[in-house]
Amino acid sequence: MAVITYREALRAAMREELQRDENVVVMGEEVAQFNGAYKVTEGLLKEFGPKRVVDTPISEAGFIGLGIGASMLGIRPVMELMFWSFSYVAFDQIVNNAGNIRYMSGGLINCPIVIRGPANGGTNVGATHSHTPEAILASHPGIKVVCPATPYDAKGLMKAAIRDNDPVYVMENTILYNDKGEVPEEDYIVPLGVADVKRVGTDLTIVAHGRAVITSLKAAEILEKEHGVSVEVVDLRSIRPLDEETILASVRKTHRALLVEENKPFCGVDAQVAYIIQAKAFDDLDAPIGRVSSIDAPQIYCKRMEDQQLPHAARVVEAALKVLA
Amino acid sequence: MAKPAVLTHPESLKKPAGPSDFAKHPINAALSKADKVALYTKMARIRHFEQRCIRTYQQGKIGGFLHLYVGQEAVAAGTISLLGKHDHIITGYRDHGHALMVGMSMNECMAELTGKVTGCSQGKGGSMHYFAPDKNYWGGHGIVGGQAPLGTGLAYAVKYKGLKGCCLAYMGDGAVNQGAVHEAYNLAALWDLPMIFVIENNGYSMGTSQERSTAHPGCLAKRAEGYGMAWDVINGHDVYEVRAKTDAAVKRAHEESKPTVLEIFTYRYFGHSMADPDKTYRDKDEIKEYREKKDPVLLFENELLAEGVLTPATRDAINEAAMAEADVAATFAEESPDPTVADITKHIYWEEDNRGPNSTSRGTIIFE
Numbered sequence: 001m002a003v004i005t006y007r008e009a010l011r012a013a014m015r016e017e018l019q020r021d022e023n024v025v026v027m028g029e030e031v032a033q034f035n036g037a038y039k040v041t042e043g044l045l046k047e048f049g050p051k052r053v054v055d056t057p058i059s060e061a062g063f064i065g066l067g068i069g070a071s072m073l074g075i076r077p078v079m080e081l082m083f084w085s086f087s088y089v090a091f092d093q094i095v096n097n098a099g100n101i102r103y104m105s106g107g108l109i110n111c112p113i114v115i116r117g118p119a120n121g122g123t124n125v126g127a128t129h130s131h132t133p134e135a136i137l138a139s140h141p142g143i144k145v146v147c148p149a150t151p152y153d154a155k156g157l158m159k160a161a162i163r164d165n166d167p168v169y170v171m172e173n174t175i176l177y178n179d180k181g182e183v184p185e186e187d188y189i190v191p192l193g194v195a196d197v198k199r200v201g202t203d204l205t206i207v208a209h210g211r212a213v214i215t216s217l218k219a220a221e222i223l224e225k226e227h228g229v230s231v232e233v234v235d236l237r238s239i240r241p242l243d244e245e246t247i248l249a250s251v252r253k254t255h256r257a258l259l260v261e262e263n264k265p266f267c268g269v270d271a272q273v274a275y276i277i278q279a280k281a282f283d284d285l286d287a288p289i290g291r292v293s294s295i296d297a298p299q300i301y302c303k304r305m306e307d308q309q310l311p312h313a314a315r316v317v318e319a320a321l322k323v324l325a
Numbered sequence: 326m327a328k329p330a331v332l333t334h335p336e337s338l339k340k341p342a343g344p345s346d347f348a349k350h351p352i353n354a355a356l357s358k359a360d361k362v363a364l365y366t367k368m369a370r371i372r373h374f375e376q377r378c379i380r381t382y383q384q385g386k387i388g389g390f391l392h393l394y395v396g397q398e399a400v401a402a403g404t405i406s407l408l409g410k411h412d413h414i415i416t417g418y419r420d421h422g423h424a425l426m427v428g429m430s431m432n433e434c435m436a437e438l439t440g441k442v443t444g445c446s447q448g449k450g451g452s453m454h455y456f457a458p459d460k461n462y463w464g465g466h467g468i469v470g471g472q473a474p475l476g477t478g479l480a481y482a483v484k485y486k487g488l489k490g491c492c493l494a495y496m497g498d499g500a501v502n503q504g505a506v507h508e509a510y511n512l513a514a515l516w517d518l519p520m521i522f523v524i525e526n527n528g529y530s531m532g533t534s535q536e537r538s539t540a541h542p543g544c545l546a547k548r549a550e551g552y553g554m555a556w557d558v559i560n561g562h563d564v565y566e567v568r569a570k571t572d573a574a575v576k577r578a579h580e581e582s583k584p585t586v587l588e589i590f591t592y593r594y595f596g597h598s599m600a601d602p603d604k605t606y607r608d609k610d611e612i613k614e615y616r617e618k619k620d621p622v623l624l625f626e627n628e629l630l631a632e633g634v635l636t637p638a639t640r641d642a643i644n645e646a647a648m649a650e651a652d653v654a655a656t657f658a659e660e661s662p663d664p665t666v667a668d669i670t671k672h673i674y675w676e677e678d679n680r681g682p683n684s685t686s687r688g689t690i691i692f693e
Contacts, residue, residue, distance in 0.1 A: 025485070051485070057515065062474050062508025069415075069478020072463060075485055092471050092505065101464070105456035106447030107672035109463070141673045141691065164685040165675035193688025241688035272692070279693075 007177040009151035013158035027054040028080025037082045060090035068098045071113040084119030085131040098167040099142035114161045119171035121299045130299035135269045138240040144168040145239040149213035151181035156190030173211045193241030201232035205250040208260040209236040216260050219316035251281045258290040258323050265293040290323035333544035335560040342619050350569035361634045368398040368622050370647045371422045377651035387438045391452050394422035396594040399621035401426045403567025411490025415463040415476040418453035427460040431654035441661035448664045470503030477509040480520040491519035491578035499530025501545045514552040519578035524588040531597040532606040546588035561591035562619040
């Protein structure tokens, strides 16, 4: 297997799907001539030309809405948001139109659109550019949301998203773009709604998604080496659909659960995960469910403090020890 | 600062309503007697369907909002009568007239209003959310102006596929101040999309007149100039004029792949919706004036009587048949079943409704 970056994995997924299906179009701000604000789409214009790889003006409500309309007629747009934070100016299109059209038409109209881009804090850019809207968007039936943490998952989830016949919102992470991992060269997908046990353990289950998975894996190392604790890390990969079975199977094995995410705590993804665990595995729990989220404030600019605001390994270790106490 | 009073109105609106200046326009001259009767019949059907809706609403059988198209019939009738196989339409929430024009049945439209499973959207959309993609009718959209980018996407898809077609996106005069509409204008012009934005200017965005809502030194369509787009103003009480001027825009879209903004001056006889008591923002005399002197159905009727296409007897037969059809639809809607509780969670996701061994989607997607 080739070792490539998370960024290259995303690009390979788009490249292969552009080759596979002539209706796939990559569209967004700076995706073509500029080669992508984060170089995810680098080289695609040269290979596929301006009909398939399209630069848009800074006009999210306009071009996202255009993509949704085009998808209703069978085009399969892969739309880049330079930041998911910018989705807020296109919220009516993303939620009301993409999310509701199949339902309100009694199943007559489909919306096979992918919207992708980074959704993360931790880059020292202040509150407006640091939103993580997976919980907000996943709370709308009709919408699917995935958050890959590794190059393998980034490629597999992106390909599944492009082939999926519903709107799928792929939330990437700029901090992970240079992370490397093994990625098969042959065609594969990671189906939406299938979690992955990234580390096997027996004493504690950590449930995480996105970059919080990487943070949790670091914490698991420390917990094993310094505290002799065996931690299992479940990577959700997909927020909606959600793999309840993998979460519950792990908790039934370890009897303790810690939930880690980079969202703010109020109504975060883990609020739903905690509800599911207590509703379906209450008798299996030996301790209250623990939780680590970002500190509940708009994202702070100061880099030293932003690193504290986001979940980091030391905070995860501390929270894990409380759940284990 | 005083508002400039220079309004750009269609020439025909500056004189008393009478015989159409556009009856002999080639696009209208090409209509056979049967075509004209069919067009009149469609307008009459919209009128009687909407009036039957009022009764059904007053009987408490229609919930939510009900935005009527009475008075605006010539807009949908004139524009949609020009469209072919690869032409698409999308509109806002005042969507019944367009639905009947594309060939949706009164039964499915009325049943949707009463929330029945036999409705066009199986009781999941309601008045504002009619859909018939098999007839190139993409809704029925509830948020003012939100359909403009979608329509631009339909035009984009038509062009992408190399088809000779276009998309007409209808909106009210209130929508012209929404950002999404301007973003759609920019994209349509920037990318030379076969797109026609149709502003159905009925004078009021809900209860707010244009003078109170819109900084417009000219007409609303003129804003197209800021995007380098062609535009025109149309007397929406005259279906012949609507056809003649819209045809130029359709040709521009088909032949040159260029967008157009059309502002069609029209008038609604009832409130913004049935929830609007219609007592605060306009005079009863104004409504009376339009009803008596500029009624689009009546004007076309007079036109066709003068042409000898209609006789009083055929006119009456058409109207009686339309009323009877609307009554049948009301009964059909009343007797149709509701969707079931199990139906609430269908049609959310294609992949969920069509799960198979090769599905791209697994896991829990509908939550308890």
